[in-house]
Amino acid sequence: MLNNAFGAGAVLALAAAAVLLFLVTRPRLYGWDRASYPYWAGLHDNEIVALHAG
Template sequence: MLALGAAAVLLLLVVGPRLHGRDRASLPHWTGLDEDEIPAPACRVTPAPRICVLSVIATGKFRQPRHAVDPNLAAAVSLI
């Protein structure tokens, strides 16, 4: 039973989106940047203003599953 609970916790930790933005190459990181601060390689295909808007939209959408995963993780830990 303990192994099953540990597997559930591990699964929830892996599946949950990372929203910290510390890696400097993710949408949550780009949400806080101005158009001039977005790296040039990212702007080759998509213009910087569009990247800013899309990063805000994507970060908002990633927060919703995060809010679903966190209570499930707390419940799984409390059962172990």
């Protein structure tokens, strides 16, 4: 009985860690703020260079 409780706790801890990892590392795919992938994908090469130079 005690082993089942430890196993369930381990599974819950692993699931919580996986969800936290997903939330931290997922790309921002919404909006057009300057930190999102769609924003940078929509720029031309010269616009990217100008943003980094400024």
